[in-house]
Amino acid sequence: MANATVSLSIHFDAVSTWLWSFDSWDMPTRHSRGVYGADVGAPRLLDLLDQYDIPSTWCIPGHTIESFPEICEEVHSHGHGVQHHGWSHQGPSTFESKEAEYHDIEWGIESIRGLTGEKPTGYASPAWDFSEHTLDILQELGFEWDSSVMAADFRPHYLYGGWAAPEDGPYQRGEPTDLIELPVSWERDDFPPFTYTWSRPHRMGYVPEDAIFQKWYDQFDWMYEHVENGVFVLTLHPQVIGQAHRLMRLEAFLQHVQSKPEATFKTMDDVATDFRKANPKTS
Ligand SMILES: [Zn+2]
Structure with missing residues (x-):
């Protein structure tokens, strides 16, 4: 089995995550961790992707685009996808x-x-959260794909809508919509294991880097061996992965993927487009 695809989903939160997800409006040292992402992490990551000629998808909050326009312009001008976050x-x-x-x-x-001059085609929700309205809004606004949901690991699929979770009956998953889902996983995300915060005990940080990278190697290798046309979405944050001891390990991981004869890197939009062509929705 193979014909494997790796899609790097780079969540360029910069300061926004510290404001909205960590409620740190009055804490400039927390803001500085996001500034580091824009000033240090993102340029390093761009250089690495250039070096290996790897396409990627940057899911960028409007807050980041308007706060750090120069580096966002760099992302776009280097040919990477820019999508909604x-x-x-x-x-x-x-x-x-x-x-x-x-x-x-x-x-x-x-x-x-x-x-970019263009409307985004895809959406990755902040912290992979969905409200009961999110799917409807994405469809009303003409999105083609989402990447926030975890009902699969390596297989894109049409996202189900119209679910119900009654207290007195079984879960009803609903029906497939026209929106393509590129599934994500907390097991393929750099932020939770690596980011030390004292306000959220479940985000511990100080985890040995190799243990986390080994999970990524194992998942990719298993997918390569067992899943035909598998898609491995790896979520990275410039402020996390852009630190020296992680960037060197990311480089080795990218080399590992490129060493496989049937593995390619694609933008998420290309993955969604290919999926729709190969799996046209009939109803
Ligand atoms: Zn984010």
């Missing part, structure tokens, strides 16, 4: 209304249009 980094389920969530997503579209 909220305007803010507020979890969709925490908006007070559908209208407020809709406004944030619409605002994020305009920020990306200002950077």
Whole structure:
């Protein structure tokens, strides 16, 4: 089995994650960790991807685009995909209304249009959170694909909608929609294991790097051996992966993928487009 695809999903949160996800509005040293992502991590990551001629997808909150326009312009001018990750980094389920969530997503579209001249085709939700309205909003705004859901690991699929979770009956998963899902996993994300925070005990940091990278190698190798046309979405944050001791390990991992004869790197938009062509929706 093979014909494997690796898609790097680079969540360029910069300061936004510290503001909305960690409620650190008055804490400039926390802000500085996001500034590091924009000033140090992102340029290093761009250089590495250039060196190996690897396409990637940067999911960028509008807040980052408007706060750090030069480096976002660099991302775009280097040919990487730019896709939606909220305007803010507020979890969709925490908006007070559908209208407020809709406004944030619409605002994020305009920020990306200002950077690339084009509307984004895909969405990765902040912290992979979905409200009961998110799927409807994505469809209303014409998105082609999402990458926030974990019902599969290596197989893109049409995302189910119309689910129900009654207290007095079985879970009802709903029906496939037209939106393609590129599945993600907390097991293929650099932020939770590597980021030390004292406000969220489950985000510990100080984990040995090799233990986490080994999980990525194992998942990729298993997919390569067992899944035909598998897609391995790896989520990276410039402020996390851009640190020296991780960047050197990422480089080795990229070399490992490139050493496999039937593995290629693709942008997420290319993966979604290929999937739709190979699996046209009939109903
Ligand atoms: Zn994020």
